Amino acid sequence: MMKVNGLYAEEIPRVKTISKKDFIENYVKPQKPLVIEELTKDWDAYDKWNLDYIAEVTGDKTVPLFDDRPASSEYKFNEPHAKMKMEEYIHLLKNEPTNYRIFLYSLLKEVPSLQNDFSYPDIGLKFLKQLPFLFFGGEDSKVFMHYDIDYANIMHFHFHGKKRCLIYPPSESKYLYKVPHALISREDIDFSNPDLEKWPALKKAKGFVADLSHGEALYMPEGYWHYMHYKTAGFSMSLRSIPKKPKHLAKAAYNVFVMRHYDNLMRKLKGQAWIDYKDEMAYKKTHQKNKLPF
Template identity: 65%
Template sequence: MELNLQDIPRVKTITKEDFIKNYFKPQKPVVIERFIEDWPAYSKWNLDYMKEIAGDITVPLYDDRPVDYKDGFNEAHAKMKMSDYIDLLKREPTKYRIFLWNILKEVPQLQKDFSFPDFGLRLMKGLPMLFFGGRDSYTFMHYDIDLANIFHFHFEGEKQCILFDQKQNKHLYKIPHSLITREDINFANPDLKKWPALKNAKGWVCNLNHGEVLYMPEGYWHYMRYITPGFSMSLRAIARNPKNLGKAIYNVFIMRSFDNIMRRIKGQKWIDWKNEQAIIRTNKAQSIT
């Protein structure tokens, strides 16, 4: 038995009005296939181009090791020159990923390759972020701390995206005081005997190809797996739903600080307790004894 996932709807292109009415207002995901063909990035952006333009920059790398109490929030696991990293991506599968890499700050000339599209939402201009990964590398199932509306543009190769909305939290083995699920769940091929509550979760799935954009509504959980080496850019718009905006403010100013304090006081015991609570709370919510 597999996860209960339906295909994310796909459109070739979309007007602002249709996007707002059919996807933003009902908070449904969509893949837009041919929205950025007029961007220079559409024909230019690939791994070789990134190596050429940003090869000398040292980049922070992350892998899929479990959270350790000693790690700071989003602390890098390794660093490498961009040129060496891209050589590694092309040579062999690697767990190392780049995430939340602000291209405007690092390589301002890349800004000339794309424009901020008008989807009817005000996009945050200072925060275009790039994400890179090698074949079969993946991000843990998580949602973003600010519960933003996210437009995820993919370049080179193929990437699998699995999404859940916030209503599915009770089935996902969510870790308390954090933005992730249990890290030992393989969402590409989950063991449903070990994680039975996942059978009750209803989600979405798509494979993104070069030049396609995925709209992820506010606070959607997402798991991303690189089928081939590649990279994506995210543009975001602030959460509009007052409840989500409230959660975002709580996450940034209270939850994150509380979690950091508890890590300092309790160390690994705090992480272990949270992992255990994820199972206890999820089972309780299913009425599974």
């Protein structure tokens, strides 16, 4: 275990390739993360997928954009902050700093030809073939610490440049200042440079870290928290497989059918006061659980 920006994090194991049996027995069943360096080597995407190519084949598509503004009552769950033509957005990524990101966008559905550039890995997970999502970010842009609503097993492939992934298993939630009725930690925590005097519970959290390069794949088990830091402009694709543990399936169902609708209703009824209340409770409950002053 080493320290990354003052946080305890273990380097995620790496393999060049792995058999289906070894992957299931040693990583999926025990729910341990893994980087597979050459899983995409036989894909056309390995040679083709860069920002110029994406601009060429998707440039006329209008895409939803998110920035790093904190949650507010103004926006619903996963509602974009802006929209832009893809060719304009990629020009922005390549030429100047920007906090605008593409998050959970089904560009592959919008541009079916992209689906010819990759195949679903035969690695023992049954991937949901209607849900490959793409994510884009500019140099030094960051994705706040969160976990996914469906508690899926995720295979996360990175292209064009480098990206740092800091992840935590669900067992570490009690240290991460989880916001109630949400899938995020406090958004005012900078996990690239955390203030451990202000957020002391983070000192107890034990996570994992990996720096992904072009074509590498990160396996994130069910319900893992993840914080993404684009070291350069680039993009990633995630493939998802439904959770295998019954308790995680139950949590996914609650998140999808109850939690997000309740949160949107309370935002509508109480406005910013609801957001502020949740942030306050994230701090208070975390410190109560860890016997820290608040």
